Amino acid sequence: MSLLDPVWLWLLVPVGLLALAYVVTSVRRSAYAVRFTNLDLLDKVAPKRPRWRRHVPAGALLGMFALLVVGFARPTAEVQVPRERATIMVAFDVSASMGATDVAPDRFTAAREAATQFVRGLPERFNLGLVTFSSEASVTVPPTTDRAAVFSALNRLTTSSGTAIGEAVYSSLEAIDNLDGEQEAPPAHIVLLSDGSNTTGRGLAEAAAEARSRGVPVTTIAYGTPGGTVELQGTEVPVPVDGPALRDLAGAAGGGFYEAASGDELQAVYDDIGTSVGYRTERQEIWMWFVAAGLVAALVAAVGSMIWFSRLP
Incomplete structure (x- = not known):
C-alpha cells in the first residue's frame, strides 16, 4: 500500500495526543476512586462493571479518527480487475x-x-x-x-x-x-x-x-x-x-x-493461469475502505455507549 497525499498523516498527531489524554484521565479517575474511603457508598453510586466496557466506545472513536485520517491520505493498492x-x-x-x-x-x-x-x-x-x-x-x-x-x-x-x-x-x-x-x-x-x-x-x-x-x-x-x-x-x-x-x-x-x-495438478495449473490471464493488476485508490471502516468504528462507539451508559460518546 502507498499514499498519494501522506501529508494528511500529520493529523494522526492530535489523534495520538487525544488517546494519551484519555489514558491519563482514566488513570487519575482510578486513583481518585481508590482514595474514596466510603466503599459502600462508592459501590452504590458507581456499581462495579467490567472495566473493558468503558474503554470500548472511546477506543472505537479514536479508531474512527485514525481511519478517516488515513483515508484522507488517499491510500492505494494493487487490485485485480477482470x-x-x-x-x-x-x-x-x-x-x-x-x-x-x-x-x-x-x-x-x-x-x-x-x-x-x-x-x-x-x-x-x-x-x-x-x-x-x-x-x-x-x-x-x-x-x-x-x-x-x-x-x-x-x-x-x-x-x-x-x-x-x-x-x-x-x-x-x-x-x-x-x-x-x-x-x-x-x-x-x-x-x-x-x-x-x-x-x-x-x-x-x-x-x-x-x-x-x-x-x-x-x-x-x-x-x-x-x-x-x-x-x-x-x-x-x-x-x-x-x-x-x-x-x-x-x-x-x-x-x-x-x-x-497428475490430472489434479494440471487442473490447478489451469485455474492459476485462468486467474492470471483473466485479470489485470491495477493500482487503485482504496480510501473508501478506510472511510467505511471508520464509519463502522463510529457505529460501534455509539451503540456501545448507548447500551452500557445510556448516552452517546
Whole structure:
C-alpha cells in the first residue's frame, strides 16, 4: 500500500495526543476512586462493571479518527480487475506420447478434461482458439466466443506422431493476427501444453523470439512424469516429460512455466493461469475502505455507549 497525499498523516498527531489524554484521565479517575474511603457508598453510586466496557466506545472513536485520517491520505493498492476482453490460444499436444498412462487414465484424456474445465472458466467475452500439434500444427478452432465449437473440437481430438512445439506457437500467432472484426486488438496470450521435446519444424528459440516481438506471452505446461512410457507397435517406449525446453520457451517469450504430474495438478495449473490471464493488476485508490471502516468504528462507539451508559460518546 502507498499514499498519494501522506501529508494528511500529520493529523494522526492530535489523534495520538487525544488517546494519551484519555489514558491519563482514566488513570487519575482510578486513583481518585481508590482514595474514596466510603466503599459502600462508592459501590452504590458507581456499581462495579467490567472495566473493558468503558474503554470500548472511546477506543472505537479514536479508531474512527485514525481511519478517516488515513483515508484522507488517499491510500492505494494493487487490485485485480477482470479483463473485459482478451484472446487466448490453447495449444494442445496431440502427439503419440500423450497416450502414456503414467497419468490416470492417460495423459491425453486427463489433459483434455482439464482443458475443457479451463475453457469453461474463462469469461464469456474472451476470444478463445484451439491449436493442435503433433508432427504439424494446425488451427483447429480460430479465436471465437463460441465455446461450443471449442468443446466439440476437444472431444474430437486424436493422437498422432511427432511434436512440433515451435510450429504450434507460430500457428497460434497467425490465428491471433487473423482475428477479424476487432477495431482495437485485445491482449493475447498463448497457453501451450506438451509432454515432450520439439522434434520437427521451427525451433523453440525462434518461436519464442517471434512471440515476444509481437507482445504475446507464451505460458507453457510440462505435463507428465519422467517415468512415462507408451506402447508403440508392441514396444514399450520411454516418453519422459521435457520440462527444461518448455521452461526456456516460456522464459524467452515472457510467459509462465508450470509442471503437472497428475490430472489434479494440471487442473490447478489451469485455474492459476485462468486467474492470471483473466485479470489485470491495477493500482487503485482504496480510501473508501478506510472511510467505511471508520464509519463502522463510529457505529460501534455509539451503540456501545448507548447500551452500557445510556448516552452517546
